[in-house]
Amino acid sequence: MYEFHLLSPERWADFEKLFGTHGAFGGCWCMWWLIPHSQFNRNKGEGNRLAFKALVETGSKPGILAYDGCEPVGWCAFGPREGYLALENSRSLKRVDDTPVWSVVCFYIARRHRHQGLTVALLRSVIEEARRQGGKVIEGYPTLPNPNGEVDALIYMGLVSSFLQAGFSEVAQRGEKRVIMRYVINEQSR
Numbered sequence: 001m002y003e004f005h006l007l008s009p010e011r012w013a014d015f016e017k018l019f020g021t022h023g024a025f026g027g028c029w030c031m032w033w034l035i036p037h038s039q040f041n042r043n044k045g046e047g048n049r050l051a052f053k054a055l056v057e058t059g060s061k062p063g064i065l066a067y068d069g070c071e072p073v074g075w076c077a078f079g080p081r082e083g084y085l086a087l088e089n090s091r092s093l094k095r096v097d098d099t100p101v102w103s104v105v106c107f108y109i110a111r112r113h114r115h116q117g118l119t120v121a122l123l124r125s126v127i128e129e130a131r132r133q134g135g136k137v138i139e140g141y142p143t144l145p146n147p148n149g150e151v152d153a154l155i156y157m158g159l160v161s162s163f164l165q166a167g168f169s170e171v172a173q174r175g176e177k178r179v180i181m182r183y184v185i186n187e188q189s190r
Contacts (some may be wrong), residue, residue: 002068002118004125006061007075012053014065014072023049024108025156030063030077033084033105040086063106064125066118073113076122077106078130081139092174093141101139101182102130107158119158123166123183131185138183140168144176 007015023029027045029052035043043051055062066074081103087093104126109118123140130138142158160170160179168181 002066002073002121004064004066004122006129007056007063007065008061009057011065011072012056014067015056015075016049018065018072018075018110019108024075030075030106030108033077033087033103035085036089037086064122064129066113066122066125068113073110074118074122075106075108076104076119076126078102078104078126078138080135092178093180096139096172096180099137101137102126102135104138104140104158106156108156117165119162120165123158123162123168127166127183127185136185138168138185139171140181140183142179142181144173144179 005011018024019029023045027048028040029048031040031043031048031052034055035051040048052062062079063075063077065072066076079102081087081095081101084103084105087103087105088095104123107119107122127138140158140163142160142163143155144160157178160181163181163183166183168183170179171182172180174180
């Protein structure tokens with residue numbers, strides 16, 4: 001059974017342990033959607049790590065860590081969409097409408113915990129946390145498999161199947177690889 005905790009300064013060492021020396025994927029450190037891509041590329045690696053750590057040290061809680069016992073095994077970044085500058089400026093993931101949404105922008109699962117439903121469990125934890133913080137609509141941008149069933153590097157934003165299992169519905173499709181999905185928090189479903 002997994003446990004879930006918001007990332008905080010006290011849990012930073014666990015986040016670093018999960019992400020490893022390369023920052024999960026190519027020095028990202030979960031900064032891709034937070035800053036302009038030109039700045040992201042200049043900061044790649046250590047600069048992004050320091051920037052994300054500084055964000056966490058300000059008291060921001062930019063995501064949820066999943067634990068198997070004391071071991072950090074999964075991550076999901078989420079928050080109000082307007083906090084993700086690069087997402088707000090994305091042509092392919094432009095807003096569907098003016099509804100205020102919380103965006104789910106990144107997953108990272110430790111290799112030995114992949115294909116075990118952890119992404120779905122993280123999404124359910126995000127729903128509960130957004131509900132606690134007053135969120136009404138959660139939006140995700142999962143990847144569609146290629147016609148041959150393979151998935152490319154864009155998998156870090158999740159798969160449509162995981163979002164469907166967590167109760168999300170498709171609201172738009174952008175291109176051949178990206179779907180915008182939403183979960184509407186219903187106060188009666190507590």
